[in-house]
Amino acid sequence: xxxxxxxxxxxxxxxxxxxxxxxxxxxxxxxxxxxxxxxxxxxxxxxxxxxxxxxxxxxxxxxxxxxxxxxxxxxxxxxxxxxxxxxxxxxxxxxxxxxxxxxxxxxxxxxxxxxxxxxxxxxxxxxxxxxxxxxxxxxxxxxxxxxxxxxxxxxxxxxxxxxxxxxxxxxxxxxxxxxxxxxxxxxxxxxxxxxxxxxxxxxxxxxxxxxxxxxxxxxxxxxxxxxxxxxxxxxxxxxxxxxxxxxxxxxxxxxxxxxxxxxxxxxxxxxxxxxxxxxxxxxxxxxxxxxxxxxxxxxxxxxxxxxxxxxxxxxxxxxxxxxxxxxxxxxxx
Numbered sequence: 001x002x003x004x005x006x007x008x009x010x011x012x013x014x015x016x017x018x019x020x021x022x023x024x025x026x027x028x029x030x031x032x033x034x035x036x037x038x039x040x041x042x043x044x045x046x047x048x049x050x051x052x053x054x055x056x057x058x059x060x061x062x063x064x065x066x067x068x069x070x071x072x073x074x075x076x077x078x079x080x081x082x083x084x085x086x087x088x089x090x091x092x093x094x095x096x097x098x099x100x101x102x103x104x105x106x107x108x109x110x111x112x113x114x115x116x117x118x119x120x121x122x123x124x125x126x127x128x129x130x131x132x133x134x135x136x137x138x139x140x141x142x143x144x145x146x147x148x149x150x151x152x153x154x155x156x157x158x159x160x161x162x163x164x165x166x167x168x169x170x171x172x173x174x175x176x177x178x179x180x181x182x183x184x185x186x187x188x189x190x191x192x193x194x195x196x197x198x199x200x201x202x203x204x205x206x207x208x209x210x211x212x213x214x215x216x217x218x219x220x221x222x223x224x225x226x227x228x229x230x231x232x233x234x235x236x237x238x239x240x241x242x243x244x245x246x247x248x249x250x251x252x253x254x255x256x257x258x259x260x261x262x263x264x265x266x267x268x269x270x271x272x273x274x275x276x277x278x279x280x281x282x283x284x285x286x287x288x289x290x291x292x293x294x295x296x297x298x299x300x301x302x303x304x305x306x307x308x309x310x311x312x313x314x315x316x317x318x319x320x321x322x323x324x325x326x327x328x329x330x331x332x333x
Contacts, residue, residue: 001031001032001033001079001080001081002030002031002032002080002081002082002101003027003030003032003033003080003081003082003083003084003097003101003153004027004032004033004034004035004078004079004080004082004083004084005023005026005027005032005033005034005035005083005084005086005092006034006035006037006071006074006075006077006078006083006084006085006086007019007020007023007034007035007036007037007074007086007087007088008037008039008067008070008071008073008074008085008086008087008088009036009037009038009039009041009045009070009087009088010038010039010040010041010045010065010070010088011041011042011043011045012041012043012045012088012089013041013043013044013045013047013048014089015088015089015090015091015200016036016045016048016049016088017048017051017052018091019086019087019088019089019090019091019092020034020036020048020049020052020054021052022091022092022093022094023054023084023086023092024052024053024054025092025094026084026092026093026094026096026097027097029097029098030097030101032080033054033055033078033079033080033328034052034054034055035054035055035056035057035074035077035078036049036054036055036056036057036074037057037058037059037070037071037073037074037077037322038056038057038058038059038070038325039058039059039065039066039069039070039073040058040059040061040065045088046058046325049326050325050326053328054326054328055077055324055326055328056324056325056326057073057074057077057322057323057324057325058322058323058325059073059320059321059322060320060321060322060323062321063168063320063321063322064168064314066168066169066170066171066217067166067170067171067172067174067218067221068166068167068168068169068170068171068174068177069166069168069320070166071085071165071166071174071175072164072165072166072167072168072320073320073322075156075159075164075165075166076165076319076320076322077322077324078156080156081155081156081157082100082101082104082153082154082155082156083153083154083156083159083165084097084100084151084152084153084154085151085152085154085165085175086151086197087150087151087199089199089200089201090150090151090197090198090199090200091197091198091200092196092197093115093194093195093196093197093198095194095195096115096153096194096195096196096197097153099115099192099194100113100115100153100192100196101153103190103192104153104155107188107190109186109187109188110155110187110188110189110190111154111155111158111159111182111187111188111189112148112152112153112154112155112158112179112182112189112190113148113152113153113189113190113191113192114145114148114149114150114151114152114153114189114190114191114192114196115152115191115192115193115194115195115196115197116191116193116194116195116196117149117150117151117196117197117198117199118195118197118198118199119198119199119201120198120199120200120201142190142191142192142193143190143191144188144189144190145189145190145191146179146183146189146237146241147175147176147179147180147189147241148175148179148189148191149175149176150175150197150199151175151196151197152175152189152196154178158182158187159178159182161185161187162178162181162182162185163181163316163317164316164317165178166178167224167225167228167316168314168316168318168320169224169228169311169313169314169316170221170224170225170228171216171217171218171219171220171221171224171308172213172218172219172220172221172222172224173221173222173224173225173242173244174221176225176238176241176242177225177228177229180225180229180234180237180238180241180242181232181233181234183234183237184232184233184234184237185233206293207293207296210296210297210300213300213304214300214303214304217311218304219300219301219303219304219307219308220304220305220307220308220311221304221308222242222244222245222248222301222304222305222308223304223305223306223307223308223309223310223311224308224309224311224313225238225242225308226238226239226242226245226305226308226309227308227309227310227311227313228313228316244301244305245305247298247301247302248298248301248302248304248305249302249305251298251299251301251302252302252305252306254273254277255302257273258270258273258274261273277295277298278291278292278295279291281294281295281298
């Protein structure tokens with residue numbers, strides 16, 4: 001089998017039909033397969049998915065759900081030479097796979113290739129900033145990149161070389177983690193200047209989304225990635241290329257300085273320390289509203305660095321326990 005599109009989902013009933021339909025249309029020219037990896041949805045995600053000729057696998061209740069577990073579960077059941085990871089709130093563009101598969105076949109040193117992600121929801125500061133970053137970021141252009149955020153097409157032989165696709169312990173940054181492990185083994189990642197998928201993220205307001213990230217453990221992903229890299233070959237890549245680690249370290253130092261000046265009874269210094277990053281980020285983001293949100297987001301990420309560093313880990317290479325809920329009928333001969 002040439003291609004498997006794996007879709008990770010948790011309570012995605014609003015978008016899952018579009019995601020499944022787009023994936024089936026994309027793999028049809030290659031006689032590929034679609035695997036829906038569900039992490040325990042309690043809405044109609046599974047019910048909707050049963051109307052499509054796809055394989056549906058679900059994480060056993062005893063397995064802790066996470067972004068990494070969902071992605072790894074999809075890969076664990078994949079049978080294709082190439083594996084595309086799609087989120088349950090994404091729609092795969094039909095022209096991407098016909099360009100991405102030949103690219104990997106022509107570049108044997110490249111482990112994965114991604115395309116451009118179009119943000120369908122730019123309401124609220126989080127996705128407004130993300131869409132702006134995608135426009136400005138050089139990584140959105142064609143060429144060699146250091147990660148494939150929001151999905152990409154991977155060579156399964158390269159994934160087997162690094163042991164597993166996604167770390168089951170990660171609540172975010174799972175694609176950065178696999179990218180770092182691949183690059184530590186000499187593999188490259190690339191992006192082609194072609195639309196790959198449309199992404200429809202959460203519609204929660206900005207600060208509600210930050211609270212959701214804290215409550216769900218998503219914010220701890222940066223610390224979890226760092227802890228997973230300790231003592232391993234890709235630690236240097238994580239420290240150099242994951243800016244969230246550096247930014248979080250700066251924020252923690254900022255906290256300590258504020259505490260030190262407060263204890264020393266220097267209120268003016270405390271006020272200056274509080275205002276300086278807000279002014280800097282407001283100028284950089286182009287508005288006080290986005291600057292204030294960025295400062296709050298950086299603080300949430302810094303807290304996540306600390307919590308993620310100390311959370312209990314399970315063996316990343318241990319297979320996830322799951323059940324297969326349905327499979328497409330075999331074709332008539």
